[in-house]
Amino acid sequence: MDKQEQDNNRDKADQKDQAAQKNPGITAEKDFRLKNKKLKYHVKADWMTLHVDNKPSASVFYTAYLLESESKTNDRPLTFLFNGGPGSASVFLHMGGVGPQGIRFEEDGRLMPPPVQTEQSSDSWLPFTDLVFVDPVGTGFSHTIENDKAKEGEEKAKKQQDSEYYGIKRDLDALCEFISRFLSLHHRWQSPLFIAGESYGGYRVARLAQQMNEQHGLGVNGAILISPALEFADLDVSDYGISHYLNLFPSLVASSFFHDRVKGIKGTLDDVLEKAEDFALTDYASLLASGDLMPDSRRQQILKRFAQFIGLSVEDAQISGGRISFESFTRMLLRDQHQVIGKYDGTITGIDPFPDRSRQDAPDPTLYPIFRVFKAAINHWLRSELKLDTDREYEVLNEKVFAQWKADEKMHDTFHQVTSMDDLRKGMAANEHMKVFICHGIHDLITPYFASKRFAHQMKLPQDHRSRVTLRNYSGGHMFYANQASRKQWTKDISDFFSQTLNK
Template sequence: MAEQQGVERQGSAGTPDVAYTVDAERRLPLPDAASADMVWECAGEHIDYTATAGYIDVRTDTGALMGKMFSLAYVAKRPQDAAVRPVTFCYNGGPGSASVPINVGGIGPRRVVTDGLDHLPATPRVEDNPATLLRQSDLVFLDALGTGYSVIAEDTHAQDMWSVDGDADTFARAIAAWLTDNGRWGDPVYLFGESYGTVRNAVLMRVLAERFIPVTGVIMLSSVFDWVQKMPGSDLGFMGLFPTYAATARHFGKAGEGTDEASWFDEAMDFSERVYGPALLRGDRLTPEEKTSLAAEMSQRIGLSAEIIERNNLRIDLDTFRRTLLADEGLVTGRFDTRFTTHAPCTSLGGTTPIMSDASSDAVEPAWNAAFRRHLQEIGFAGAPIYPLSNFPKIGITWDRSHAAPDSGMRAAAPNVAYDIAAALKHNPTMRMLVIGGRYDAATPYWNVVRDLSCLFLPEELKRRVELKLYSCGHMAYVDEPTLEVLGRDLAAFVR
């Protein structure tokens, strides 16, 4: 891997940022690509496939090297006269996350067997994945430049790629290169993105359409489209989190006794936009009586005391909810999946916030990393000792989120890439999109996704191209074994 050094320069908006250039003398040679023939077997069905780990050259229009994107491809063997076979390009988000979770955790041919809401052991069990999308499509897992094993070319400013638009551009170039290198032009192309990968998907599906690269379908797992909801103090953020709070409170027996999961969540969705949202818009124009009454009603739904809710002016941020709901038990809930818990921080050391700790990540990601590295050994790919699943401290913190929505003529610091989805669907009205969310996902709440898509005012024929699915899971839907089974069926139906 390359050693990098920071160089200050001016960003696109005229503000100083940090560009990373590569010290060529310290770069270790990149390993050669490696392939292995493997077999997937499950319930009497089997697939012979080839797993290939290697690099895709990402180049400018003039052929200059921008970087080498690490890819792990699974291609099923088929007769020479077989019909075309879909290929799905898959990635996680971050920004700064490698694609390991959706591979060995989710839809790849092998997966780590999870254990409900329990922390996985150091030596997890790995099995042929009964829900793998390889049954319907070849799979290419991609790591964004600067993440995982992907590297940025010498004398290239990383910050040019660590942005909403630069990132989508590099993925469009990598996809075109892979299709060319593997002779797959004309096969159905699908995109699968999770978390920030859905931001990438939204821009990428438009960019590919503009570059005359047809996309058959796009899968959005745990989506975020309008970044305003992520800004501190955003009323849209509080509204989106409210149904997730309600679902979590019911899960832990703090609210909703005697209700079923789906109806309780649906009622909270309705309450958020018909009662809670209008109240937030009124701010301190609510009368004391109205504020007290609403705090009491919220308390019954999300399990926090009315006093805490009222003291916070009806606005409960995620950090407050996570450390308050189970405070009497000394526990903090997860963020990616609020059903997971961990022990509260040690207050004697000044630890009062769990924001950088997430039990739902701690429970599975070390096991995924170990399984992935063993998988590369089996393929014969000699990767570097360190493969960071997340490079967020370097990449995500400096990420340029500014973006000009199509036809807007203005760059927004908090982009709404839902408009890119609308533009892409109008470019290619035969494309379909599957949007999947979880009730216990506090990182990308489902209410916001529904709201963002509804505000596009798509014509009816395009609305029919968009399908929404809601599961009883968190951010990483595949961690939950019952959900994985449903996810596998829905993905199979969508690609078929």
């Protein structure tokens, strides 16, 4: 029995499972207005059952937007999207502008006063692709299905089942199963297939580019990595590694430039960033790699230049030895104004209520404030507009998932590194038709753009295949698409990427 037949058999079993659910999903018909044209689409908000040993194991919630078409061939592109965390629901991409209904932000991406306001997103991807927003197990309305032992009251068994999906490999397997099942359920095996993920979701996409093709027979046309975290070793802050600081440096400079704190370096933002990248790969890399091996006169010269770029004092640069973490930088840059800048977007500022304390106790202005906005928006859309009836709480960001996440494919703790670039390269080698789009906000200090730029230029692709990887950066932070101008340009770039990938 081939995989598609197995999926069809499981679909029949799912119909029985879903019939027994207390809160079945819904399907609604909506209109999308594009200039003078009205497009009709079906939105389906429902749960898909995943299995272990052919027994229901988890119920994954998703929201699908499928455009009505006169053609019955189902050859319209289909894009599966997920966010990261791990432990984050897909709500950020869903309601941030990619879906047909989105949150209204200020033009520069700042949040508007409550209550949340939603509107049709003129920058949605729906005009050129169908969309499926997937909430991995433990996020959104997705959950595990209790096994017999758990029902009997064995708390240990229940806890083990809850965390079964909270691992790198198990998570990827579950997403592959979901995508395969969706294609069977909706008869979309001939649709051009795209996958898109943000942050840890970008890591997922890089890994899935290889796994979907080699292990599940799913041919991917395009992989879209949004503010991705790709090589986790390069996210580690220490006194011994250098990659983290090299990757972060240009984003520190971009944020400093935004707040008019760059000193003695002339030019536009593009000019300054070009100089910053060159400095990072030459003098700054030498400083970090050499430590006290570098002559003091040369060391002081580089530290002075470093301080000018990032807008801090020479004394700060000397004390740190040029190793400024983003946590420190967010508080140090505007401390004379009693303000902090955002880790996820260095253009956003907030008040530091504890300017006299040595530790960082100020709330990050770009993290927790957005939760209330996205949670209100998705609940309004699903419950009030689409009339989904469920008593489950929508988990925007489940910290328990994050805390329990494990490297379940490791051989030994000491030697394991969480990496994705090798899988992306293998995926591109196995599928020569797949193209890759990697994008970042230049003011993002969590997943800095320079990391992806360096990695992309270390992939050792043949000359005639280098054009298969597109790199784009935008003004803004981790969710640069909250910025109206960046979102519009991004949507145009993604639309062009679809057209080029499909040769239209």
